[in-house]
Amino acid sequence: MSGTSAQTMRAAGAWWMPVAVAVLSLAVAVLGCEALLRLVPLRAAAVIRDPEEEVHPSGLYALHPEIGWTLTPGFRGRFRKGDFDIEVTANAQGLREHDISPKPPGTYRILGLGDSFAFGWGVEAEESFLKVLQARLNADGRRLYEVVNAGIPGFGTYEALRLLEVRGLSYEPDAVILAFYEGNDFQNNREAPRRRMITPEGYLKDVTDPSPALTQHSRLAALVHGQWARVHTKRGFAEGVRATQSLLQQMHTLLEQRRIPLALVLIPDQDAKVYGRAPLLRLYDRVVGGMELSQARRELEAFCRNHGIWFYQLSDRFGGDQDSSALRLNDTHFNPAGHRAAAEEIHRFLERSVLAAGDAER
Numbered sequence: 001m002s003g004t005s006a007q008t009m010r011a012a013g014a015w016w017m018p019v020a021v022a023v024l025s026l027a028v029a030v031l032g033c034e035a036l037l038r039l040v041p042l043r044a045a046a047v048i049r050d051p052e053e054e055v056h057p058s059g060l061y062a063l064h065p066e067i068g069w070t071l072t073p074g075f076r077g078r079f080r081k082g083d084f085d086i087e088v089t090a091n092a093q094g095l096r097e098h099d100i101s102p103k104p105p106g107t108y109r110i111l112g113l114g115d116s117f118a119f120g121w122g123v124e125a126e127e128s129f130l131k132v133l134q135a136r137l138n139a140d141g142r143r144l145y146e147v148v149n150a151g152i153p154g155f156g157t158y159e160a161l162r163l164l165e166v167r168g169l170s171y172e173p174d175a176v177i178l179a180f181y182e183g184n185d186f187q188n189n190r191e192a193p194r195r196r197m198i199t200p201e202g203y204l205k206d207v208t209d210p211s212p213a214l215t216q217h218s219r220l221a222a223l224v225h226g227q228w229a230r231v232h233t234k235r236g237f238a239e240g241v242r243a244t245q246s247l248l249q250q251m252h253t254l255l256e257q258r259r260i261p262l263a264l265v266l267i268p269d270q271d272a273k274v275y276g277r278a279p280l281l282r283l284y285d286r287v288v289g290g291m292e293l294s295q296a297r298r299e300l301e302a303f304c305r306n307h308g309i310w311f312y313q314l315s316d317r318f319g320g321d322q323d324s325s326a327l328r329l330n331d332t333h334f335n336p337a338g339h340r341a342a343a344e345e346i347h348r349f350l351e352r353s354v355l356a357a358g359d360a361e362r
Contacts, residue, residue: 055081056153058202062094067162069196069204070094070152083330084122093167096125097149103172108358110134110147111168113160114179117267118151121333125149129334130177132343137350151179154204156188157247164251175261175354177346178251183269183332186240186296189247241296245303252309261354263310265346266300268318269293270332312349314342 057079062072071090079088091099096119103109112118112130120128134147148171150163160178168176188194195207248264255262291299297313304311317324318338327338334342 055079056203057088060088060202061198061204063196063198064094064166066166068159068193069154070163071096079122081122081331086122086124089125095148095150095152096120096128100148100171103146104144107144107146108174109172110145111164111171111173111176112147112149112151112179113155113164113168113176114151115155115181115185116151116153116333117181118149118179119153120149120151120339121153122329122331123334123336123339127336127339129339129342129346132340133346133350136343136347148173154188156185156192156194157244157251158189158192161247161251161254165254169254169258173260174358175263175350176251176255178248178262178264179267180244180264180300181267181269182293182297183267183271186237186244188240189243190237190240192243192247237296238291241291241299244300248303248309249307252307256308261310261357263312263350263354264300264304265349266297266311266313267342268314270318270324270328310349310353312346312353314345317341 057075057077059072060075060077060079061069064070071088071094073090073092073094075088075090077088079086088096091097093100110133112133118128118130120130125131128149128151130147130149130151134145137143137145137147150160150168152159152163155163157178157180164176197205197207199205248262252262301311301313303309318327318341327334327341329335
C-alpha cells in the first residue's frame with residue numbers, strides 16, 4: 001500500500017474517533033448518574049419514580065358519562081393518610097352529603113362546588129368549611145340556611161360546571177360558591193376534559209399521558225420525565241388562565257339566566273415553595289408559562305369583577321408560608337383549624353356581598 005493510500009485511509013477514518021469518544025463519554029455519564037440515583041434512599045427513590053402515592057380508599061370514586069366522576073353513590077369507608085383518619089360517606093348522588101330533598105319553604109340554599117378543599121380532605125364532613133359556614137350562617141336564627149357540599153377531589157372548574165348542569169341546578173340553589181384552588185385548577189382547566197379510569201384495584205387514574213415504560217426501570221429516566229412534565233405544565237399556564245375564564249363565563253351565564261349569583265372563593269396555593277421563589281425563577285415562570293401566579297390572580301379577579309361574578313381571595317394567613325402551617329395538614333390541605341378560619345372569612349364575605357345584595361332585592 002502506498003503512503004498516499006494509507007494517509008487517505010487515516011484521514012477518512014479520523015472523523016469517527018471524536019464521535020466515538022463523545023458517545024462513550026455520554027454513556028459513562030448516563031450510567032454514572034443512574035448509579036448515583038440508585039444510591040438514593042428507597043423512600044426518596046420512590047418519590048423520583050412515582051411521586052403520586054395512592055391514598056384514596058379503594059372504591060371511593062365512580063365514573064360518570066357527563067360529569068366525569070363523582071364519589072361512588074352509597075360509599076362508606078375510612079380515609080387514612082399520615083396525620084388523619086376520617087370517615088367518608090356518599091349519598092345516592094355521589095356527594096359527601098345527606099340525600100338532598102326538595103328545598104323547604106323559607107330556606108336559603110347555597111351550593112358549594114370545588115375540589116378536595118371543598119370536599120373536606122382530611123377532616124370529618126361537618127368540619128369542612130362549607131359545613132362550618134352553614135353552622136355560622138344559622139347561628140343567629142334569623143333565617144334557615146343550607147349549604148350543600150358538592151366538592152369532589154380532583155375537580156377543576158370544568159367538572160364543577162358539568163356537575164352544576166347535570167345535578168346542581170335541580171337542588172334549587174339560591175347562590176353558588178365555587179372554591180377555586182390556584183395550586184392546580186388552572187392546569188386542570190387547561191387539560192379538560194380529562195379522561196380517567198377506574199383501575200382493577202378500585203382507584204381513579206388518568207388515562208392520558210402514561211409514563212414511558214423506561215421510567216419503571218430507570219431512575220434517571222423517571223427523574224427526566226418528571227422534570228419535563230413540570231416544564232410542560234408550566235408552559236400551558238397562561239392557556240389555563242384563559243380556559244378558566246371561559247368556563248367561568250359559561251357557569252355565570254347558566255346561573256344568571258336563573259338569577260342565581262355566583263361567587264368565586266380563591267384558595268391560595270398552599271405549597272410554601274411557591275412563595276419563596278427567587279426573582280430569577282419568577283422571571284422563568286413568566287417566560288415559560290406566559291405569566292406568573294400573581295398575574296394570574298389579578299387577571300382572574302379582574303375577569304370576575306368585569307363579568308358580574310363575586311370574588312373573594314382568602315387572606316394572607318392562607319398564603320402557604322410557614323406562618324400558615326398551623327392551618328394545614330402535612331399534604332397542604334386545610335386541617336380543622338384551617339377550615340374554621342376559611343369559613344369565618346367566607347361568612348363575612350357573603351354577609352357583605354351576595355347576601356346583602358339579595359336582601360336589597362327583596
